[in-house]
Amino acid sequence: MSGFVFSEKPIEITSGDDVYVTDANGTEYLDFGASYACVPVGHCHPAVVDAATTQLEDLMYVQASYPNAARTALYERLADTGPVDVDNVWLCNSGTEANEAALKFARAATGREKIVATTQGFHGRTMGALATTWKDKYKKPYEPLAGGVEFVPYGDAEAMREAVDEETAAVILEPLQGEGGINPVPTEYLQAVRVATATSGAAMILDEVQTGLGRTGSMWAADQHDVVPDVLTTAKGLGSGLPIGAALCRDWIAEAHGDHGSTFSGGPVVSAAAGATIDVIEREGLAAHADEVGAYLRSEAERRLGDDVRDVRGDGLMVGIEVRRGSNRLLRELALNHQILALPAGRTVLRLLPPLTVTRDHVDELLDAVEEVVS
DSSP, X not given: OOOOSSOOOSOOEEXXXXXXXXXXXXXXXXXXXXXXXXXXXXXXXXHHHHHHHHHHHHOSOOOTXXXXXXXXXXXXXXXXXXXXXXXXXXXXXXHHHHHHHHHHHHHHHHOOOEEEEETTOOOOSSHHHHHTOOOHHHHGXXXXXXXXXXXXXTTOHHHXXXXXXXXXXEEEEOSEXXXXXXXXXXXXXXXXXXXXXXXXXXXXXXXXXXXXXXXXXXXXXXXXXXXXXXXXXXXXXXXXXXXXXXXXXXXXXXXXOOSOOOTTTTOHHHHHHHHHHHHHHHXXXXXXXXXXXXXXXXXXXXXXXXXGEEXXXXXXXXXXXXESSOHHHHHHHHHHXXXXXXXXXXXXXXXXXXXXXXXXXXXXXXXXXXXXXXX
């Protein structure tokens, strides 16, 4: 018997160190995917390993109604790093759970049903979050899903203003779309969404599951756009690969959360790892580093790849290179012939989400390989 959900790649990873992973044959790979942004401080960062190991030896698990120092410290760290006044923290195990919670909290706080989501958006694979995810390939086999969801074009401020009304509980969107193709939007758009939700009494939910924790050049993408949401969700890199997610909420959302919970909410070991991850991001200045190296990556990709690709876009170290042929062929050649791992975003976009510790030399190595493959 074997796993049946994932299509396994022909590379068995056995160890990782910073920006590299090693397979069972001893081959080392430069990791420009970071398993979907899940290791922002690099593989097996000593500070994270030490925090998790120490906690593991003291207490593996206690449920969240019993205070625990690691969990309490993480509550405080997330509240301190989150946008102003978004300082009530609920912990869970993944991004889709964080988004499920955000949707439930918004409906409880507003007493309304309607949710506005965006085309090309991706918010998870559980039934509620899936209903706000755009592509049919993710949701068609599981319909009917939760109702009351309306989609509007991503980046269209006028369409958003028309959709958000006094029946709207929440708008959920990514400040930079990941799965949808690495699609950025201007600050003016996100601020227009903020105005529309505030005017109508709806909640603005920013899905920062992929964009947060320094990925786009600041701790949260919201910081770059001077937007303060009512709920901010995060996961992926929060535990440096251990399963954890969080929903950060304003008071008016938290005070009306309804009856919600999770058995493994903020387990001590993952809380310790998450706290250490945030500490490393801040102590090593990784958000600013991502901004600098990401700008170099985008400018060099545009210069070197030129007409061989359709577009280069993104923020910080969340970068998409839209190629002229299928991205899966490119990914396979990068992995097997150049020992570089990356990700797809749709059929034609090469998605780059490396550890935030990558350097310009790593970028040059990547672009040498991409240039050879696409040309």
